[in-house]
Amino acid sequence: MNVRSQFVAPPYVASMQLIESYEEIDEVLRSSDFIQGSHIESGVFLDGSLIKIEGEEHMARRQLFSALVSRAAMHHYENGALIPVIAKVMGEIRAAGPGPDGVYRLDLQPLLLTMLHRITALVTGVDDVDTRERTERFRALVVKLTEAVTAEWSTRDHNEVVAEGLETRRQLVDEFLLPSLERRRELALQYKEGKLARESLPTDLLMLLCLHGDDARPDDDTYVWREASLFLVASIHTTAQALPHVMVHLTEWFKQHPEDYAKRLDSSFLRQAAMESLRLHQPVPTLLRIAASDTELSTGRKVKKGERVALFFVPANRDENLFGEDANEFNPYRKGKPRLSPWGLTFGGGVHTCIGRPLVTGLFSRPDDRTGTEGTMIRMLHTLFEAGAEMDPGNPPTRTAISYADAYATFPLILRNLRQSA
Secondary structure, eight states: OBOOOOOOOOTTTTTSEEEOOHHHHHHHHHOTTEEEOSOSTTHHHHTTSTTTOOHHHHHHHHHHHGGGGSHHHHHHHIIIIIHHHHHHHHHHHHHHOOOTTSOEEEEHHHHHHHHHHHHHHHHHTOOOOOSHHHHHHHHHHHHHHHHHHTGGGBSSOHHHHHHHHHHHHHHHIIIIIHHHHHHHHHHHHHHHTTSSOGGGSOOSHHHHHHHTTOSOBTTBTTHHHHHHHHHHHHHHHHHHHHHHHHHHHHHHHHHHOGGGGGGGGOHHHHHHHHHHHHHHOOSSSOEEEEESSOEEOTTSOEEOTTOEEEEOHHHHTTOHHHHOTTTTBOOTTOOOSTTOOTTTTTTOOGGGSOTTHHHHHOBOOOTTOTTOBOOHHHHHHHHHHHTTEEEOTTSOOEEOSSBSSSOEEEOEEEESSTTTTO
16 A cells, blocks of 8 residues: 655755755764754753753763663563553443444544553653543643644644643643652662662662752753653653554555454564554654754765754655665565664664664564563554454544644544453
8 A cells, every 4th residue: 555655844844954865864863973953942841851962971861761771671661561551441441331333432542642651650750640530630741741842843833832831841740740759769868878779669760860869950950850751752652653553554454465364463463564654654754953063974965064954754764775666555574675674764863763662662582582572562553453443434533733743633443342352
């Protein structure tokens, strides 16, 4: 099926050099001559956080946060947070009962965010999100914060989006983040006094900052909240935005390839489908970089010092020379060039490669290796198909109108076998 992008550069980047070549984008991402250029308008939420800093400071911070994406952490998130929450959420849907026709109808978008909320809390270090009321409140605040953090791609007035985001962050801090941080400060104190063992402490962002002595900066009273904002948004954004695309592609694929329908419960097949969908659909329209000096790429392209360039992944990830003559189409059996990631450049490259990629895609392992993880996308897809998930033929999904991102606002879904999947 052809999924050629209808991308139109947002006004925000229309005046920049638009780089579409896979080789050029990869060169820019790996070059020390370019620095982070995204999130300028939303800098109040992310300045000084891992995604915005450079050089030795970035590498030291990345090393500190590596514990959050370790193999042990991935297992903890998947088995201690994702799987139990998925079971709980599906149980609540089942308890509410089906419609008159015996099937369950729901919107996939809020369902995904609810399933992911516990991982978001666990990675960041947010306590007290276990009741339905607290879950809904936490989810609503994170959704609003996400809109503000990605304000540069908003179709709304950016100043208004940022102002709403600041108020949302204040509420998140007051209701969730500050109480959780205070608990971790006490845990860190007890650890330093020898009253607690290191392994008894939680492994999350706020705990690491407390242990590192970076939980409070006299000259910067919002740094912790900016770092927390990054992890709150990043730990759910890609999966919540990307998974509906996989559902669309697989729905069409199964129509054209009914012999593959039985593979909807095969984790290996679902992983291939998810990676292919990630190649075709990126979380943001472009990544932006700033030239730290006058630079000439190996292709001869020249970029002046201080100039921002827009890296457009859509054509890069569909380069026929790299991904085949059908690169614009969805094919879960795709074999790209050796050493190419199956998702292309979707998770970036160089020192700013997305640190949370294993959370989404899982840790690849041999068939006989029990140390791997499925990742959020594959685990959730498997659960949905096990429950008989289908797109609602009488109620098609709608695209988001508040962002230039390749995302859905609503995604009506039918569950036909929920009782059998209990």
